Amino acid sequence: xxxxxxxxxxxxxxxxxxxxxxxxxxxxxxxxxxxxxxxxxxxxxxxxxxxxxxxxxxxxxxxxxxxxxxxxxxxxxxxxxxxxxxxxxxxxxxxxxxxxxxxxxxxxxxxxxxxxxxxxxxxxxxxxxxxxxxxxxxxxxxxxxxxxxxxxxxxxxxxxxxxxxxxxxxxxxxxxxxxxxxxxxxxxxxxxxxxxxxxxxxxxxxxxxxxxxxxxxxxxxxxxxxxxxxxxxxxxxxxxxxxxxxxxxxxxxxxxxxxxxxxxxxxxxxxxxxxxxxxxxxxxxxxxxxxxxxxxxxxxxxxxxxxxxxxxxxxx
Amino acid sequence: xxxxxxxxxxxxxxxxxxxxxxxxxxxxxxxxxxxxxxxxxxxxxxxxxxxxxxxxxxxxxxxxxxxxxxxxxxxxxxxxxxxxxxxxxxxxxxxxxxxxxxxxxxxxxxxxxxxxxxxxxxxxxxxxxxxxxxxxxxxxxxxxxxxxxxxxxxxxxxxxxxxxxxxxxxxxxxxxxxxxxxxxxxxxxxxxxxxxxxxxxxxxxxxxxxxxxxxxxxxxxxxxxxxxxxxxxxxxxxxxxxxxxxxxxxxxxxxxxxxxxxxxxxxxxxxxxxxxxxxxxxxxxxxxxxxxxxxxxxxxxxxxxxxxxxxxxxxxxxxxxxxxxxxxxxxxxxxxxxxx
Amino acid sequence: xxxxxxxxxxxxxxxxxxxxxxxxxxxxxxxxxxxxxxxxxxxxxxxxxxxxxxxxxxxxxxxxxxxxxxxxxxxxxxxxxxxxxxxxxxxxxxxxxxxxxxxxxxxxxxxxxxxxxxxxxxxxxxxxxxxxxxxxxxxxxxxxxxxxx
Numbered sequence: 001x002x003x004x005x006x007x008x009x010x011x012x013x014x015x016x017x018x019x020x021x022x023x024x025x026x027x028x029x030x031x032x033x034x035x036x037x038x039x040x041x042x043x044x045x046x047x048x049x050x051x052x053x054x055x056x057x058x059x060x061x062x063x064x065x066x067x068x069x070x071x072x073x074x075x076x077x078x079x080x081x082x083x084x085x086x087x088x089x090x091x092x093x094x095x096x097x098x099x100x101x102x103x104x105x106x107x108x109x110x111x112x113x114x115x116x117x118x119x120x121x122x123x124x125x126x127x128x129x130x131x132x133x134x135x136x137x138x139x140x141x142x143x144x145x146x147x148x149x150x151x152x153x154x155x156x157x158x159x160x161x162x163x164x165x166x167x168x169x170x171x172x173x174x175x176x177x178x179x180x181x182x183x184x185x186x187x188x189x190x191x192x193x194x195x196x197x198x199x200x201x202x203x204x205x206x207x208x209x210x211x212x213x214x215x216x217x218x219x220x221x222x223x224x225x226x227x228x229x230x231x232x233x234x235x236x237x238x239x240x241x242x243x244x245x246x247x248x249x250x251x252x253x254x255x256x257x258x259x260x261x262x263x264x265x266x267x268x269x270x271x272x273x274x275x276x277x278x279x280x281x282x283x284x285x286x287x288x289x290x291x292x293x294x295x296x297x298x299x300x301x302x303x304x305x306x307x308x309x310x311x312x313x314x315x316x
Numbered sequence: 317x318x319x320x321x322x323x324x325x326x327x328x329x330x331x332x333x334x335x336x337x338x339x340x341x342x343x344x345x346x347x348x349x350x351x352x353x354x355x356x357x358x359x360x361x362x363x364x365x366x367x368x369x370x371x372x373x374x375x376x377x378x379x380x381x382x383x384x385x386x387x388x389x390x391x392x393x394x395x396x397x398x399x400x401x402x403x404x405x406x407x408x409x410x411x412x413x414x415x416x417x418x419x420x421x422x423x424x425x426x427x428x429x430x431x432x433x434x435x436x437x438x439x440x441x442x443x444x445x446x447x448x449x450x451x452x453x454x455x456x457x458x459x460x461x462x463x464x465x466x467x468x469x470x471x472x473x474x475x476x477x478x479x480x481x482x483x484x485x486x487x488x489x490x491x492x493x494x495x496x497x498x499x500x501x502x503x504x505x506x507x508x509x510x511x512x513x514x515x516x517x518x519x520x521x522x523x524x525x526x527x528x529x530x531x532x533x534x535x536x537x538x539x540x541x542x543x544x545x546x547x548x549x550x551x552x553x554x555x556x557x558x559x560x561x562x563x564x565x566x567x568x569x570x571x572x573x574x575x576x577x578x579x580x581x582x583x584x585x586x587x588x589x590x591x592x593x594x595x596x597x598x599x600x601x602x603x604x605x606x607x608x609x610x611x612x613x614x615x616x617x618x619x620x621x622x623x624x625x626x627x628x629x630x631x632x633x634x635x636x637x638x639x640x641x642x643x644x645x646x647x648x649x650x651x652x653x654x655x656x
Numbered sequence: 657x658x659x660x661x662x663x664x665x666x667x668x669x670x671x672x673x674x675x676x677x678x679x680x681x682x683x684x685x686x687x688x689x690x691x692x693x694x695x696x697x698x699x700x701x702x703x704x705x706x707x708x709x710x711x712x713x714x715x716x717x718x719x720x721x722x723x724x725x726x727x728x729x730x731x732x733x734x735x736x737x738x739x740x741x742x743x744x745x746x747x748x749x750x751x752x753x754x755x756x757x758x759x760x761x762x763x764x765x766x767x768x769x770x771x772x773x774x775x776x777x778x779x780x781x782x783x784x785x786x787x788x789x790x791x792x793x794x795x796x797x798x799x800x801x802x803x804x805x
Contacts, residue, residue: 029635031451036635037545057634062545065598112349121366121451188748196750196788205348207371207380207801209550210582215633225703227584233703236565237381237574238800241710241791245703252702252745267633269370269551271348280748284741303741306733308723341802352802371801380800569711577800 004051007075007168010101012043014073020099023073024062026055032124033111037062049075052127053109053145058263060084060217063093071097077105079261081161082294083217086257089297092220102164104171106145107153108262112271114148152262152275155181162294181279205270206243212274213250215267218257225249251277256285256302259293319503320481320495327479328358331405338403338440341376343369352376352404363406363444364474368625372557373404373411374418377435384564384573397431402439409464410455410625412443414557416467420617421560440487443468447513452626454520454639460623462517463510473506480506520639521646523620527611529649534603538648542641543602545634552628553579553605558621580604606641660688661780663715664708665773668697670727671720673763681769689773697721698731702742705756709746709789715755715780719769722762751788754779
């Protein structure tokens with residue numbers, strides 16, 4: 001957890017010294033378990049910023065629509081910094097216009113899981129070390145933070161921000177970070193029919209609101225394949241074919257690009273699991289081509305690079 | 317009309333009888349919280365939940381994708397509509413109010429939508445009076461009530477161990493006329509509960525002259541500020557019980573003409589064939605959503621096109637709260653007025 | 657159950673150097689094989705492959721040039737990374753991996769495409785019809801959460 005005063009101070013400094021025009025962070029939302037992304041335009045507004053476990057978006061997703069020459073400060077956790085790096089490699093962002101303020105991350109709380117765990121109207125939530133103190137209407141409950149952490153954060157491999165301009169607070173010692181997604185391993189442990197059944201059941205709930213796409217920092221196409229009408233690439237309906245095509249192709253377009261922030265899953269109102277697909281694709285890219293998203297400032301995403309020596313299943 | 321009653325523990329038996337005649341559809345547990353399900357066993361239904369279902373029941377009358385007709389070898393064929401009557405059980409009054417609002421759209425005289433009309437006529441709606449509002453609820457701020465009766469055939473209320481039913485339509489009273497009559501004391505309790513529930517519901521905003529406030533801000537930068545963090549996804553509108561926009565698409569491979577929901581929050585919604593987009597940015601699209609609900613509906617039928625169910629508030633991925641937008645709009649417009 | 661499996665042949669138009677092979681592909685393919693000719697394997701979008709399965713195909717056979725022999729120099733190198741991974745993705749989600757097959761053609765291999773088509777057909781016949789990923793034709797007329805398309 002960053003020292004919130006130090007964070008606000010830094011934001012107010014970069015704004016007043018005109019290092020940036022605007023700073024992107026989180027403020028408290030309208031419900032106790034939500035944060036709202038906020039663009040801070042004036043130094044004195046920096047007191048609106050908060051740093052807690054409810055910032056469920058990936059702030060990098062909000063950068064693409066900003067004016068090209070605007071200087072933006074971004075408060076970054078690990079996943080946001082990696083997304084920004086990947087977007088810079090893909091020439092979607094100009095790193096020179098960004099001022100990255102790194103903060104240590106303790107993982108994002110899945111508000112849906114929290115609300116289910118306490119079962120009652122939540123009036124306030126306070127973080128106390130490894131615990132959450134939840135105030136209900138006529139009760140107070142204590143929960144372990146780890147219990148209601150979002151699965152993407154529980155599986156996170158790189159929670160620490162990379163390539164930032166300044167770091168607020170100290171990075172905690174990390175131990176026992178999973179190197180491979182346990183969700184992928186569990187999925188692979190099932191037989192093909194069971195895997196297809198799970199995928200179908202998840203995709204079937206889709207309402208095609210595309211919140212996953214919009215919440216994703218790496219989905220920046222001006223025209224998405226599902227919006228394309230000449231030719232039409234997939235069924236437009238909320239049908240088995242339509243929703244499956246969306247989930248398969250969306251995930252596939254993230255191959256070696258997904259930063260595993262889980263913003264898609266947290267944005268999904270139908271609580272569809274998506275990371276088990278993209279994590280697997282990423283692991284494949286790492287195994288076959290040694291590629292890891294956001295690892296450095298130069299490596300092109302694997303489908304933009306290729307060589308004669310690629311391992312593959314083409315018959316020779 | 318009269319009040320009927322049944323003990324809570326006898327209710328499953330009654331539902332079992334209904335199941336024989338109807339597709340009884342009630343909130344039930346699903347992977348993503350609660351969802352309406354056609355139940356085969358009364359034990360599945362979950363009435364009197366603290367929260368509403370994520371997905372609004374308008375989809376029973378306006379499905380998200382609907383086949384309008386099929387073409388095969390040059391021959392047109394109208395789809396067969398399902399005929400088994402549906403009994404929607406335990407719908408919250410905010411959602412039934414939405415049915416009532418949408419009736420004005422799809423059953424407008426001379427312009428009736430055959431699909432909506434048929435589905436609506438084939439179904440019976442039993443609403444469930446709300447006695448504990450959520451933090452995201454604001455029905456009383458937009459003309460609704462926790463015990464609002466619009467759009468339902470029967471309303472049921474829970475009084476400790478009895479359910480009390482009140483029918484508003486003939487269809488409704490035919491369903492419950494064999495149940496025992498409620499005594500005067502019970503009726504009194506129901507009426508008292510209705511009153512206190514409405515009074516206890518906190519007002520999110522004062523809706524007087526809201527339409528004029530919004531029109532005053534039409535060209536203002538206000539919308540740019542509101543939409544600054546909007547992602548442009550369709551969560552708010554697809555979960556909304558009153559949003560009804562649709563797009564008609566030809567699925568050439570299937571030989572079908574299909575009607576799909578569409579949303580003003582998508583860029584392609586208003587995109588014209590020439591490439592010109594009259595709502596080119598998120599600010600214009602957010603303005604459209606808010607103004608449609610709180611100004612354009614008022615213009616056409618003098619009711620708000622929002623029922624205060626709070627789904628958009630709960631599920632917006634970036635927590636853009638429509639109640640805050642409205643309050644801020646009122647404050648901004650009042651300030652502009654004062655400056656004049 | 658239909659007697660013969662249906663499948664798609666996605667073919668790069670340069671992969672068959674022998675004109676009689678190309679003629680065979682264009683005119684004499686068995687009826688249960690649908691040909692999609694592309695300028696290069698690089699043109700084959702994973703969405704083509706998915707659409708093939710969604711429209712009820714039992715398998716997809718992709719035929720392209722040898723890695724260093726691409727007419728467009730690098731088109732097939734990009735394609736093989738993508739398509740191979742896409743096939744792995746479908747397998748991960750439950751499809752039998754044998755339903756997608758890649759054939760890497762050398763200009764000197766006359767008559768090989770005929771043999772590959774026969775082999776692939778036998779392979780698919782052994783697997784039986786594909787039931788996964790097909791966008792089953794509508795029985796109802798409403799779709800979405802509270803309807804079934």
